[in-house]
Amino acid sequence: MRIGELAERAGTSTRTLRYYEERGLLSARRNSSGYRDYDEDDARLVREIRALLGIGFDLEETRPFVECLRAGHDAGDECPASVAVYRRKLAELDACIDRMQGIRAHLVAQLDQTERAHAGGERVDRPATPAAAAAAALPDPPEARCALTAGPLAKESR
Amino acid sequence: MRIGELAERAGTSTRTLRYYEERGLLSARRNSSGYRDYDEDDARLVREIRALLGIGFDLEETRPFVECLRAGHDAGDECPASVAVYRRKLAELDACIDRMQGIRAHLVAQLDQTERAHAGGERVDRPATPAAAAAAALPDPPEARCALTAGPLAKESR
DNA sequence: GTAGACCTTGACGTTGACGTGAAGGCCAGA
DNA sequence: TCTGGCCTTCACGTCAACGTCAAGGTCTAC
Numbered sequence: 328m329r330i331g332e333l334a335e336r337a338g339t340s341t342r343t344l345r346y347y348e349e350r351g352l353l354s355a356r357r358n359s360s361g362y363r364d365y366d367e368d369d370a371r372l373v374r375e376i377r378a379l380l381g382i383g384f385d386l387e388e389t390r391p392f393v394e395c396l397r398a399g400h401d402a403g404d405e406c407p408a409s410v411a412v413y414r415r416k417l418a419e420l421d422a423c424i425d426r427m428q429g430i431r432a433h434l435v436a437q438l439d440q441t442e443r444a445h446a447g448g449e450r451v452d453r454p455a456t457p458a459a460a461a462a463a464a465l466p467d468p469p470e471a472r473c474a475l476t477a478g479p480l481a482k483e484s485r
Numbered sequence: 486m487r488i489g490e491l492a493e494r495a496g497t498s499t500r501t502l503r504y505y506e507e508r509g510l511l512s513a514r515r516n517s518s519g520y521r522d523y524d525e526d527d528a529r530l531v532r533e534i535r536a537l538l539g540i541g542f543d544l545e546e547t548r549p550f551v552e553c554l555r556a557g558h559d560a561g562d563e564c565p566a567s568v569a570v571y572r573r574k575l576a577e578l579d580a581c582i583d584r585m586q587g588i589r590a591h592l593v594a595q596l597d598q599t600e601r602a603h604a605g606g607e608r609v610d611r612p613a614t615p616a617a618a619a620a621a622a623l624p625d626p627p628e629a630r631c632a633l634t635a636g637p638l639a640k641e642s643r
Numbered sequence: 644g645t646a647g648a649c650c651t652t653g654a655c656g657t658t659g660a661c662g663t664g665a666a667g668g669c670c671a672g673a
Numbered sequence: 674t675c676t677g678g679c680c681t682t683c684a685c686g687t688c689a690a691c692g693t694c695a696a697g698g699t700c701t702a703c
Contacts, residue, residue, distance in 0.1 A: 331649065339691095341650090346691060360699055362650055382588045383631075386690070404599055413596050420589045424582060427633065430540045431578045438571050441562055473541075473633035475585065489679065497661095499680090504661060518669055520680055544660070 330355075333365045337373040344373065350386060352376060352393050372396055375403045383420075383475040388412050423473035488513075491523045495531040502531065508544060510534060510551050530554055533561045541578070541633040546570050581631035 334341045347353040348363075353372060355363035372393055379389045391412055392403030403409055492499045505511040506521075511530060513521035530551055537547045549570055550561030561567055 329650075342691060342693085345652095350690095360650080362699085380690090382591070383585075404595060410596065410599055413592060413599075417589065417592050417596065420585055420592065423633070424585050424589065427541075427578055427582050427585070430633075431575065431582065433540070434571055434575050434578065437562055438568065438575070441568055441571075473585075473631060475581070475588075475631035487680075500661060500663085503682095508660095518680080520669085538660090 328365050328370075330363045330365070333370060333373065336370055337377060339373070339377060347373070347376065347386075352386065352390060368396075379403075384412070384416065388416070419472070426473060486523050486528075488521045488523070491528060491531065494528055495535060497531070497535060505531070505534065505544075510544065510548060526554075537561075542570070542574065546574070577630070581633075584631060 328336075330341045330344055334344055337344075344353060344363075348355065353369065353376075355365055355369070358364045375392055375396060376386070376389045379392060380386070391406060391408035395406035395409050396403045398406070400406060404413060486494075488499045488502055492502055495502075502511060506513065511527065511534075513523055513527070516522045533550055533554060534544075534547045537550060538544070549564060549566035553564035553567050554561045556564070558564060562571060
């Protein structure tokens with residue numbers, strides 16, 4: 328199949344597929360007129376990439392899965408390198424969830440206090456700068472690079 | 486105080502402070518030689534901004550807090566607009582935490598299955614593409630734009 | 644034979660929060 | 674006076690994952 332069909336079937340764009348090729352994640356035979364030609368395996372590959380991106384992996388992190396599939400494995404996560412990424416992601420996710428829950432707790436506390444200040448006697452004992460105090464009270468920013476934008480599928484899925 | 490001192494005291498860079506000014510979040514008197522001149526209130530303002538950025542707010546979202554402080558309030562979150570941002574952030578955070586926990590659960594399941602496949606009889610019944618199945622099983626990507634990079638302080642704090 | 648739908652490569656634009664120079668002014672100390 | 678350290682304003686670079694446009698080749702249908 329050609330790039331347009333693969334893009335449609337994968338719910339993405341031709342630009343995206345060319346980008347994956349550019350990054351070395353996807354490769355394509357060429358037909359006589361120079362058009363890219365893909366097969367079912369390529370489609371699976373793209374679906375794997377999109378799925379992993381969708382759950383917060385970045386492109387580089389999908390590489391082991393892609394290579395695992397290309398090595399003939401039935402699933403992208405059958406190889407040690409993929410499992411390692413799984414584990415790393417799990418750790419990141421845990422750190423991220425922890426951090427977010429900490430922030431959430433502080434936010435709830437702030438809202439609580441602000442509300443009481445406006446309802447009750449106007450003079451609740453609060454720190455000078457609530458946000459600063461909240462941030463200070465959090466365990467030191469522990470490498471928790473949390474990001475998970477749900478990316479491109481959000482646009483397509485609406 | 487001049488920009489260098491404020492930057493150091495706020496644990497950030499002069500470039501950052503000029504950027505905040507450019508975005509209209511910070512303003513400065515000028516001394517006779519054209520240098521920016523800041524006071525303690527400005528320092529508090531910058532600390533507020535940094536604290537909010539640190540817990541996942543983007544710059545634009547800190548604006549109500551900044552304006553609240555500049556309006557003479559003791560705390561940046563005493564104004565309705567700030568509280569509204571708090572509430573919005575709380576909702577975002579909840580959605581984000583939910584999503585991450587969902588993903589976490591699937592990741593754990595994947596790791597589990599992969600491990601059993603390698604330990605036990607080599608033939609565990611698994612879906613064709615684990616990651617894809619995991620993504621499909623998640624409740625449809627619900628606008629959850631999760632992001633929380635801990636930003637620039639991570640570099641300074643090491 | 645020509646419109647239209649596909650494909651090609653190349654290259655610049657997007658978003659946020661700054662980093663990193665360049666080119667020059669101001670000021671204190673030796 | 675001169676070195677060094679601060680400051681000033683441009684203005685381009687960064688990172689990811691593509692979007693978007695341009696100029697042109699290819700293929701099918703009418």
